[in-house]
Amino acid sequence: MNPYTQVLGAAHVMALDYLDGVCARQVTPTAEALRGLCRFDEALPGAASDPVDTLRLLHAAGSPATMASQGGRYFGLVVGGALPAAVGAEWLATAWDQLAFTDVTSPVAIKLEAVAAGWVLELLGLPPEATVSFVTGTTMGHLTGLAAARAELLRREGYDLPRRGLRDAPPVRIVASAEIHVSALKVLSLLGYGDHEIERVPVDRQGRMIADALPKLDARTIVLAQAGNVNSGSFDPVGAICDAAHAAGAWVHVDGAFGVWAKASPDFDDLTRGLERADSWTTDTHKWLNTPYECGLAICRHPGAVRAVMGAQAAYTSIGGAASPHDIVPEFSRRARGVEVWAALRSLGGDGVRELVERCCRHARRFAVGLQDLGLEVLNEVAINQVVAAAETPQATSALIEAVQRSGECWFGPTHWQGRAALRISVSSWRTTDEDVERSLRAIADARRGLGHYRRTARSA
Ligand SMILES: *Cc1c(COP(=O)(O)O)cnc(C)c1O
Secondary structure, three states, X not given: OOOOHHHHHHHXXXXXXXXXXXXXXXXXXXXXXXXXXXHHOOOOOOOOOOHHHHHHHHHHHHHHHOOOOOOOOEOOOOOOOOOHHHHHHHHHHXXXXXXXXXXXXXXXXXXXXXXXXXXXXXXXOOOOOOEEEEEOOHHHHHHHHHHHHHHHHHHHOOOOHHHHOOOOOOOXXXXXXXXXXXXXXXXXXXXXXXHXXXXXXXXXXXXXXXXXXXXXXXXXXXXXXXXXXXXOXXXXXXXXXXXHHHHOOOEEEEEOOOHHHHHHOHHHHHHHOOHHHOOEEEEEOOOOOOOOOOOEEEEEOOHHHHHHHHOOOOHHHOOOOOOOHHHHOOOOOOOOOHHHHHHHHHHHHHHHHHHHHHXXXXXHHHHHHHHHHOOOEEOOOOOOOEEEEEOOOHHHHHHHHHHHHHHOOOEOEEEEEOOEEEEEEEOOOOOOOHHXXXXXXXXXXXXXXXXXXXXXXXXOO
């Protein structure tokens, strides 16, 4: 018998059992479920056992101890669900277990990456000649884009960074928003930049970089802009930043982890205009496109720049093939993650991506109105899918967050915004319905009432 039949049959039943229940159950695992995790505290077994038995334990002790981020009422961090087509495609691709290294090691993985790459560039209005690197997430996208940027700026000045190294290299400056995402700081540190070396540009009350406040730029400067602030969702004026940067020969790298997908809807044209003029972009598909983890894209207008830093050849890897995406990613061995991006895009279509984006933003606006009705102050312009709000005092805000989390009805976390303790809600999942939003608002209202902070306003009366 096929050695996979029983185990995949069991996995299929368990996964459906999980997904059938995940929308209705409480978002956080119960205390009992958390206690059940001790069932994994086993000594490494000496003897082999039935693989189905291993899955049984995984489902019995593991599934209840998940956070129900695959349901519609998880609004923490920036977390999408996983679309049916993407989950199904990932299962099949896992069964294939392809090495997405070249079109010799996996013709199909490389083909689907290429097709998905073309669709992404079309959907986001980015240059068709750009390279699209399928990486684990925006963090690795930063590494790809920023390493390429630095080497390319130096190459233009006649310095061959990959050969001669950093020690004798002329310095390349980093100019970034004061609101730079912590993942970019992590990557800059990996690239050898200390925190204090980063020239911070002030932001306005929405967290947008003030283009007029940019320092004097030159041809040895990388400017890091954001399309979608992780708290407010606001966009830096990327067009104006590109004007200033390109006039000076500088490079513009955009963190568009989730925000870039707003490009798929004409509703956000005013917000996203100019984004297409940057030099490199990084985004996730595991957030707003709702593919499974881990999948992000590094997109670069200058293909040679990425190849110069990510290309790696060894005698044993010269196995032929026309396409070798390992030359444009930090990873070497890689799973076929392009399959899920292809499946998500093919099943949604351009219209589906647009609707997904617009729906999440509509939910976010409804949250903002509902929170105001409960006497909370919404601290951001709800430009896309993010809402930041505060109660009367920092203590009231954190008590509210904790009470809602405890209720298990929905989940969101804390942040600081413009010096104030706040709660942040990110609506990024294809699963979130109008009813999920109303149910979550009811849970927030109940929590407010429980804390003695409920105030009726004209609108909710
Ligand atoms: C999530 C996020 C990142 C980091 O992306 P990963 O996929 O977690 O590596 C970077 N920037 C922003 C704005 C984000 O929301």
